[in-house]
Amino acid sequence: MLKYFDYISIVGTGFYVPDRIMTNFDLEKVVDTTDDWIRTRTGITERRIVKDSEATSDLAIKAGAIALKKAGITSKEIDLLIIATQSPDYPLPSTACVTQHRLGLTNAVCFDISAACSGSIYALIVAASLMKTCNYNTAMIIGTDVLSKSVDWSDRNTCVLFGDGAGAMVLKMNIKGRNLLSFDWGTDGSGVDLLKIPAGGSRSPILSSNLNQRQQYLKMDGKKVYKQATKMMYHSVIRALNHAKLQKSDIDFIIPHQANKRIIEAIAKKLALADDKVMINIENYGNTSAASIPIALDEAISQGKIKDGDIVVLTAFGAGLTWGSIVIKW
Numbered sequence: 001m002l003k004y005f006d007y008i009s010i011v012g013t014g015f016y017v018p019d020r021i022m023t024n025f026d027l028e029k030v031v032d033t034t035d036d037w038i039r040t041r042t043g044i045t046e047r048r049i050v051k052d053s054e055a056t057s058d059l060a061i062k063a064g065a066i067a068l069k070k071a072g073i074t075s076k077e078i079d080l081l082i083i084a085t086q087s088p089d090y091p092l093p094s095t096a097c098v099t100q101h102r103l104g105l106t107n108a109v110c111f112d113i114s115a116a117c118s119g120s121i122y123a124l125i126v127a128a129s130l131m132k133t134c135n136y137n138t139a140m141i142i143g144t145d146v147l148s149k150s151v152d153w154s155d156r157n158t159c160v161l162f163g164d165g166a167g168a169m170v171l172k173m174n175i176k177g178r179n180l181l182s183f184d185w186g187t188d189g190s191g192v193d194l195l196k197i198p199a200g201g202s203r204s205p206i207l208s209s210n211l212n213q214r215q216q217y218l219k220m221d222g223k224k225v226y227k228q229a230t231k232m233m234y235h236s237v238i239r240a241l242n243h244a245k246l247q248k249s250d251i252d253f254i255i256p257h258q259a260n261k262r263i264i265e266a267i268a269k270k271l272a273l274a275d276d277k278v279m280i281n282i283e284n285y286g287n288t289s290a291a292s293i294p295i296a297l298d299e300a301i302s303q304g305k306i307k308d309g310d311i312v313v314l315t316a317f318g319a320g321l322t323w324g325s326i327v328i329k330w
């Protein structure tokens with residue numbers, strides 16, 4: 001299997017989150033929870049929530065426009081757009097088609113992928129593969145999710161965890177620096193029931209009987225997901241490093257999926273990484289699903305946490321179960 005993408009560079013990043021802030025104290029008025037429980041069990045202090053009128057593509061367009069600007073390219077130069085989302089604008093057509101039109105990416109072929117919180121890692125790997133095989137020069141991937149419209153606001157086990165947002169990356173062929181060195185990804189479909197939205201698809205369509213049982217909302221076995229996430233992200237990072245002939249001591253900076261601060265800290269401990277080598281911004285945004293990694297990458301860059309030549313690792317885990325890691329030489 002192809003595991004090397006050193007011809008691909010990340011030449012621009014951008015993110016957008018809605019203006020509306022929902023703090024843990026606001027949530028205390030919605031469900032039986034406390035700011036203290038949420039902060040100590042998850043690391044989250046606040047999250048951003050869309051307006052009723054806002055949809056997933058609205059966030060994607062804003063993040064994409066920022067990434068284009070930072071990359072210094074025009075919308076017409078994008079050959080490929082992949083959107084990673086669990087919360088598309090519509091079941092049909094794809095959110096990528098909506099975004100392409102509104103962002104003016106008239107020369108791009110576009111589609112969505114569904115890999116939950118691992119979506120942006122999957123999108124990067126798929127984009128890099130297609131750039132090689134289809135000879136595309138420039139691609140954009142956007143991780144974007146509005147899970148606030150898929151969580152059950154009466155279920156304290158899940159509604160406190162998620163936030164809305166979008167993050168974008170522009171990729172180019174044959175530029176020196178910020179190169180993807182290697183990757184690892186995987187899937188374990190035996191974990192389908194650990195984290196899912198039961199209704200809204202062909203198994204359980206949107207019928208009043210399903211809606212009455214609140215089957216349109218996200219359900220999660222948090223404990224089992226927690227254990228799998230910690231294990232799988234660690235092993236995936238090690239495999240991706242091996243493919244690049246690197247070791248954990250070579251990591252200069254890691255950007256893990258922001259699902260739970262305790263999961264991030266457990267992985268950092270296993271990798272023997274000091275705090276200043278680990279990106280954590282979950283306190284401000286919660287778990288933004290597919291948007292989490294591109295948001296964290298863009299923030300890490302703008303906060304000067306990544307230097308030229310650094311070995312940077314992205315790693316994620318999500319429903320499916322899915323996971324993936326990418327090693328970048330910045």
Ligand code: ACO
Nearest residue numbers: 033037116117156157160222223225226229259260318319
């Ligand atoms: N406020 C107060 N108490 C709560 C809350 C809350 N919001 N939620 C749960 N509790 C209670 C539980 O009811 C339980 O009470 P009990 O002991 O009386 O039954 C107690 O707190 C402990 O609950 P646990 O589930 O054991 O809490 P845990 O420490 O496991 O933390 C959490 C729960 C935060 C969900 C954690 O398991 C987790 O982060 N899991 C992983 C989530 C994840 O990684 N998702 C990634 C993929 S997301 C995607 O792909 C879209």
